[in-house]
Structure formats: C-alpha cells, structure tokens
Amino acid sequence: MKTRHLSVSLAAACIVLTMPAFAADNAQDFVDKAAVGGKFEVDSSQIALSKTQDQSVKDFAQMMIRDHGAANSKLETVAGEQKLKVPPALDAQHQGDLDKLKSAQAPIDPAYVDMQRKAHADAVKLFESYASSGDNAALKTFAQQTVGTLKTHQQMIEKIAAGQDAVTGATTPAVKTDNTPNAAALVPGANSFTEVQAKSRIEDAGYSNVSKLTKDDQGIWRGQASKAGENLDVGLDYQGNVVATGK
Incomplete structure (x- = not known):
C-alpha cells in the first residue's frame, strides 16, 4: 500500500x-x-x-x-x-x-x-x-x-x-454456491471491534439482517446474516476479515 x-x-x-x-x-x-x-x-x-x-x-x-x-x-x-x-x-x-x-x-x-x-x-x-x-x-x-x-x-x-x-479479503465474503467457506479463514486474536462496529463492518461487506452477534473465546465476532436470499453464519476477526458459510 x-x-x-x-x-x-x-x-x-x-x-x-x-x-x-x-x-x-x-x-x-x-x-x-x-x-x-x-x-x-x-x-x-x-x-x-x-x-x-x-x-x-x-x-x-x-x-x-x-x-x-x-x-x-x-x-x-x-x-x-x-x-x-x-x-x-x-x-x-x-x-x-x-x-x-x-x-x-x-x-x-x-x-x-x-x-x-x-x-x-x-x-x-x-x-x-x-x-x-x-x-x-x-x-x-x-x-x-x-x-x-x-x-x-x-x-x-x-x-x-x-x-x-x-x-x-474483508470485502470478499466467503460465500459459494456449494455453501463451503472461502479459503480465507478467520484469524484468532484480541478483537477491538465493538458490537456496533462489527455489525457495520459485516454490513459493509454486503450482508443484511445481521443479528445475534457474540464474541467467542478466540476474539471472533459470530452471528447470523443474509445475502442473496441465503441465511448464513457469519464471522468477523480482529483483522476485519468477514467470512460466512451456509446454514
């Protein structure tokens, strides 16, 4: 950069x-x-x-x-x-x-x-x-x-x-037609995103109806969201990566 x-x-x-x-x-x-x-x-x-x-x-x-x-x-x-x-x-x-x-x-x-x-x-x-x-x-x-x-x-x-x-890869959500995750994986680490910031970041990546966000013991925000008619499990790590998988 x-x-x-x-x-x-x-x-x-x-x-x-x-x-x-x-x-x-x-x-x-x-x-x-x-x-x-x-x-x-x-x-x-x-x-x-x-x-x-x-x-x-x-x-x-x-x-x-x-x-x-x-x-x-x-x-x-x-x-x-x-x-x-x-x-x-x-x-x-x-x-x-x-x-x-x-x-x-x-x-x-x-x-x-x-x-x-x-x-x-x-x-x-x-x-x-x-x-x-x-x-x-x-x-x-x-x-x-x-x-x-x-x-x-x-x-x-x-x-x-x-x-x-x-x-x-934060703007490239890991959603595929076969519902398998992208090769990019969420990275564990101390996450300084607040819940509001995490929701906004996920929405910026193209998702809607972001809900049920909780931060797990690896510092990853996990919740649910939708995109292109699919309901998805979505995560956000401390680097800002957004990864989702089909439910």
Missing part, C-alpha cells in the same frame, strides 16, 4: 473527524463538537502510532496529530474571539472509544481505520450543515473553508480502508 501524506497547510481543515451525524444547534454546540473531535483525533492517533502495523495507517495517524494540534489551537482562538467556551475534556462516548483503543491488543489497524471512516462521514455532514446555515459568521466562514479538505481526508481514509480490504 502506498504511503499518503497531506501537507501542514491542511491543518486548519482538520479540526474534527469524530462527530455525530447531525447539525449543530448553535455556535456553542458547533464549538463543542469540533473541540471534542479534534482532541479525540490527537489522542486516538497517538495510540494508533504505537499499536498499528501498516505504514500508511501510521502516516495517517501522524498527520492527524500534526494537523489537529495546530487546528485545535486555531479553534480555541476563534472560539475565544467569539466569547465561546472550548470543552476541556472528551465526552463519555469518545472517552469510551479511546479507552477501548488503549486496552485493545495490537495491532488495532482495522478498528482505527473503521473509526476514521465513520468519523469523516459524520464530520463532512456537520461542516456542510454549519457552512450552509450556521448562526455565527466567523465559524460559518471557517466551516466553509474547511469542508472541502475534510472531504479530501475522507477520500484518503477510504483508500486506506480499501487497501486493507484488498489485503485481508
């Missing part, structure tokens, strides 16, 4: 990647989400640097640390000028995700990349909304200047994810 870099000039565009997928109610709400997202990106990427294997993932994490450090300072300055408060700590949801990364056994590449994919999708929605109808002129201009680069970041993480899937 090729290493990808973004210049420091993107710093101001990276203030938030981890946002709920809804519009900010007002200027303070936007600052809250942006500040929490920016801090989470720095903190989670610092963890990723020491617990990921793929060089492009490490490069992406380093970019997040560099760019978000500068961008968080920029946001603090703008918020101060607008008499708005910057939250000093993560909210419960983000702190929970950060704690999971801290406690997960390396490598955490799939979990970190999956987290960034979802975060970028939410961030683009948030910034597009505020850029269009924000209630604070300074922050609205900032959102307008930022959303284009957030989309560039989104494209970058999607390419990294696609490259991982090409290596692990």
Whole structure:
C-alpha cells in the first residue's frame, strides 16, 4: 500500500473527524463538537502510532496529530474571539472509544481505520450543515473553508480502508454456491471491534439482517446474516476479515 501524506497547510481543515451525524444547534454546540473531535483525533492517533502495523495507517495517524494540534489551537482562538467556551475534556462516548483503543491488543489497524471512516462521514455532514446555515459568521466562514479538505481526508481514509480490504479479503465474503467457506479463514486474536462496529463492518461487506452477534473465546465476532436470499453464519476477526458459510 502506498504511503499518503497531506501537507501542514491542511491543518486548519482538520479540526474534527469524530462527530455525530447531525447539525449543530448553535455556535456553542458547533464549538463543542469540533473541540471534542479534534482532541479525540490527537489522542486516538497517538495510540494508533504505537499499536498499528501498516505504514500508511501510521502516516495517517501522524498527520492527524500534526494537523489537529495546530487546528485545535486555531479553534480555541476563534472560539475565544467569539466569547465561546472550548470543552476541556472528551465526552463519555469518545472517552469510551479511546479507552477501548488503549486496552485493545495490537495491532488495532482495522478498528482505527473503521473509526476514521465513520468519523469523516459524520464530520463532512456537520461542516456542510454549519457552512450552509450556521448562526455565527466567523465559524460559518471557517466551516466553509474547511469542508472541502475534510472531504479530501475522507477520500484518503477510504483508500486506506480499501487497501486493507484488498489485503485481508474483508470485502470478499466467503460465500459459494456449494455453501463451503472461502479459503480465507478467520484469524484468532484480541478483537477491538465493538458490537456496533462489527455489525457495520459485516454490513459493509454486503450482508443484511445481521443479528445475534457474540464474541467467542478466540476474539471472533459470530452471528447470523443474509445475502442473496441465503441465511448464513457469519464471522468477523480482529483483522476485519468477514467470512460466512451456509446454514
């Protein structure tokens, strides 16, 4: 996989990647989400640097640390000028995700990349909304200047994810007409995917009606799903591989 870099000039565009997928109610709400997202990106990427294997993932994490450090300072300055408060700590949801990364056994590449994919999708929605109808002129201009680069970041993480899937076979479910499994096997190991993330990953691989997910003693999420009219037993390992067999 090729290493990808973004210049420091993107710093101001990276203030938030981890946002709920809804519009900010007002200027303070936007600052809250942006500040929490920016801090989470720095903190989670610092963890990723020491617990990921793929060089492009490490490069992406380093970019997040560099760019978000500068961008968080920029946001603090703008918020101060607008008499708005910057939250000093993560909210419960983000702190929970950060704690999971801290406690997960390396490598955490799939979990970190999956987290960034979802975060970028939410961030683009948030910034597009505020850029269009924000209630604070300074922050609205900032959102307008930022959303284009957030989309560039989104494209970058999607390419990294696609490259991982090409290596692990995660986007090629092991379903054959004779209901025998693919040669690719699920790999035992400490799995940092949450149940929600596991379900989403399986759905991304083309399955629907994912249910009854439980993690076994090998760290593999196992459950049931359907595809092309078949009811299947499906599994997800810590590398992000999705394998299914006919029932």
